[in-house]
Amino acid sequence: MELNRIKEVLDEKGIKQTWLAEKLGKSFSSINAYACNRQQPSLEMLHQIAKILQVEIKDLIKNQ
Numbered sequence: 001m002e003l004n005r006i007k008e009v010l011d012e013k014g015i016k017q018t019w020l021a022e023k024l025g026k027s028f029s030s031i032n033a034y035a036c037n038r039q040q041p042s043l044e045m046l047h048q049i050a051k052i053l054q055v056e057i058k059d060l061i062k063n064q
Contacts, residue, residue, distance in 0.1 A: 007035040
């Protein structure tokens, strides 16, 4: 099962979930659900998140 590393990448970069939510035009609860792995973002959303955070998509995904 693949889980995302959005929370870890945000923490590493010192970026708040609220800032990312604002940049994406999404609610904080949506971003928090992604960050806490309660919900997985679509591939398109992962691409947008990677672009905003200036990382590769593969950096947002962890293999279990």
